Amino acid sequence: MIDMEAKFEKLENELKEVNTNAEALKKTFLELTELKHILSKTQIFFDEQEQSLETESYQGLLVPYEIRASGGILQLSFVAGVILRERLPLFERMLWRVCRGNVFLRQSEIDVPLEDYVTGEKSNKCVFIIFFQGEQLKTRVKKICEGFRATLYPCPETAAERREMSIGVMSRLEDLNKVLEQTKDHRYRVLVNAAKDIKLWISKVQKIKAIYHTLNLFDLDVTQKCLIAECWCAVSDLDRIQLALRRGTERSGSTVPSILNRMNTQETPPTYHNTNKFTRGFQNIVDAYGVADYREVNPAPYTIITFPFLFAVMFGDAGHGLLMALFGLWMVVKEKTLSAKKSDNEIWNTFFNGRYIILLMGTFSIYTGVIYNDAFAKSYNIFGSSWSAPPKEDKDPNLYPEHIQLNPLEHFSNSSYPFGIDPVWQVASNKILFLNSYKMKVSVILGVSQMLFGVLLSFLNHRYFRQPLNIVCEFLPQLIFLLAIFGYLVVLIFVKWVTFDASQSSCASSLLIMLINMFLMTYPKDPCYLKEMYNGQRYIQTGLVIIAVVCIPWMLLTKPFVQLYQWKQKLHKMTQHSPIEENAGEIEDRVNQHHSGTSHGESDGEFDFGNVFIHQAIHTIEYCLGSISHTASYLRLWALSLAHAQLSEVLWTMVMRIGINASLQYGFLMMYFIFAAWAVLTIGVLLIMEGLSAFLHALRLHWVEFQSKFYGGGGYMFVPFSFKAILESAEKEDI
Amino acid sequence: MRICGPKTSVCCTILSVWGIIMLVLMGIFLYTQSVALAEDLPYDENASWKTPQEFLNEAERLYSKSAYNCWIAACLYVVTLVISLQQYYANRKASYTI
Helix, strand or coil: HHHHHHHHEEEHHHHHHHHHHHHHHHHHHHHHHHHCCCHHHHHHHHHHHHHHHHHHCCCCCCHHHHHHHCCCCCCCEEEEHHHHHHHHHHHHHHHHHCCCCCCCEEECCCCCECCCCCCCCCEEEEEEEEECCCHHHHHHHHHHHCCCCCEEECCCCCCHHHHHHHHHHHHHHHHHHHHHHHHHHHHHHHHHHHHHHHHHHHHHHHHHHHHHHHHCCCCCCCCCCEEEEECCCCCHHHHHHHHHHHHHHHCCCCCCCCCCCCCCCCEEEEECCCCCCHHHHHHHHCCCCCCCCCCCCHHHHHHHHHHHHHHHHHHHHHHHHHHHHHHHHHHHHHHHHHHHCCCCHHHHHHHHCHHHHHHHHHHHHHHHHHHHHCCEEEEECCCCCCCCCCCCCCCCCCCCCCCCCCCCCCEECCCCCCCCHHHHHHHHHCCCHHHHHHHHHHHHHHHHHHHHHHHHHHHHHHHHHHCHHHHHHHHHHHHHHHHHHHHHHHHHHHHHHCCCCCCHHHHHHCCHHHHHHHHHHCCCCCHHHCCCCCHHHHHHHHHHHHHHHHHHHHHHHHHHHHHHHHHHHHHHHHHHHHHCCCHHHHHHHHHHHHHHCCCCCCCCCCCCHHHHHHHHHHHHHHHHHHHHHHHHHHHHHHHHHHHHHHHHHHHHHHHHHHHHHHHCCCCCCHHHHHHHHHHHHHHHHHHHHHHHHHHHHHHHHHHHHHHHHCCCCCCCECCCCCCHHHHHHHHHCCC | CCCHHHHHHHHHHHHHHHHHHHEEEEEEHHCCHHHHHHCCCCCCEEECCCCCCHHHHHHHHHHHHHHHHHHHCCCHHHHHHHHHHHHHHHHHHHHHCC
């Protein structure tokens, strides 16, 4: 640091010197130039003056009557100088007024604008010469010239002297020009040399600044001999830190070692998740919603699988998934070269940091695309369709009617297509109706499973933080409520899928109306699709409704009242001890009891029952109403996959079909251009727009529907000191 | 020698590779008369067929014609691939000499 300071001082002095020299030179240059102009212009004036003196016509020269009358050639003295052109008229007028018209001003413009030596501005100036008689006028004229900041130059009277002077001035000007050029070159060279090192110097200074800033956070010890600081560090890294401290002591050559001691504290530590390049992307998208509380369950490892899966359910096209996976694969394989490029483009950086997410999303989309049997809007018949057209006689000359509805009892070979949706649906006009039912049910199943998983994770949280009250008063009723209503719905879905076949299809139960009737406790017998699905359904459903309704006051009331009771017990015990003060042991007991914490959310001094009750009420309402709305929210899995399938179908029908349709002689040319257009639209609309949309919705499902069941999200990140982060942030500030 | 910049040549290369693969596959599917592409064929709007056999003959003709169209378009994309690869390498060389 000291070296750099010395270097900087030297550089600064050198530059200052060069600059002052250049200024002085320019000043001299300016003076000489002005003198040159004066000498050339005044020649004209003197000629005129002699002329006018000879002809004895004093034009514009007011001479007092007495002097004129005395006759003879007047002895006029003069001053010559240069003034800014803008000031000239005022100057003239002032002269006229002050000297009562007894001075004679001639002026002429300098054609070339002259450069000011300080500011470098070019300004137009005029040469003037003032003729006057007498000392008093001389002082007055001089004062006025000073006031208007006109520079006066000594001008010799005779022409010969003037010529000599101008020759001298010319040669001096030439020399000065040369010196100025050399000064400029020198300065340029100095600056270029400095410019080579300046980036290095800036980063060094930033690093030193960061180190000193961190050192400032230390406190001075009592003995005034060393610095102490309190810091957070990861427990698993303690050995490495000790090693690094020892190495630092050795390297700096000091004899006093640095000591790291562990201490206890009441503050909340920062949250630190140890991530590698693969998990960092997923941890980032979880942290974007909120950093996890200290030591609570981290949803990121589960997100690695559930997030790309939910994305794929909404994206569901094997061809698009393949393109996305190839893009992700390219970024992953070329990791090292791409990260070395250090681009500024925000969008590229976002994509690159999420390369593993993109790779996984693409791979999962290939899987769901095969299940939906959809690749670039076309289905693939790999195993042979299980449906067949109604058989026709050989002799029957008629064509099939335009629309036939195939009957699953007659036209379906009783083995289903082995994997995925049967390819015959692609040419069916009721494809969407069929797939809607399937996708909606799948969405509800996936949604309820994820929410159930979230509630189970909250159990892990309660167990870790040793809050048995929460397990009994929150986890159990939540679990029972969710399972009684929506778990039962999922079971009904599976039952409906399994027990009804084509012969009973008109009487297949309508699950939604059944669910509503379950709560209304009405069990109609008339439309056959509202009849009971199994014996005893009425009693089981009534039981489930009662259990679910009981869970609500359980969630609402038990916890606040139990906490109130516990608080009262504690107060009671404390008041029991206070009259007995002599026994030191008792006081210790009291202190111990005071410190053994009860459930969190309660300060030592007060127990605000109203606050706790309201908090619990909000929590209960949120959970119960949320369970219904979140289940419905998962239906976006169906909606987006429908949208994606329809968009890609429209793109094929509107664009690619034109290419195939071209029955012109040069149809292939059409195909050539149409394919390019179709490809660009696929990438732009289907991959980028739909991809971002599905990404966003999958993310929302995780953040709101999944994490609201267990996540706290109120922690703060562990941000260790790192040169790389500091330099990067400084770079961003500059840009 | 250089008609387009480095980014355009990369884009054209990728597009050509995709085009070749996809058009060849589409040609094969059309040639083997897959049902999936049956609705894409350019049937004559006003034609009315008397027998199924007539319709099938027409469909077969359209299938094979479309297949050939796709394959010739794939060949055009091979040409495009060669051109864009050459442009890509020309761009690389030009940026090295500077």
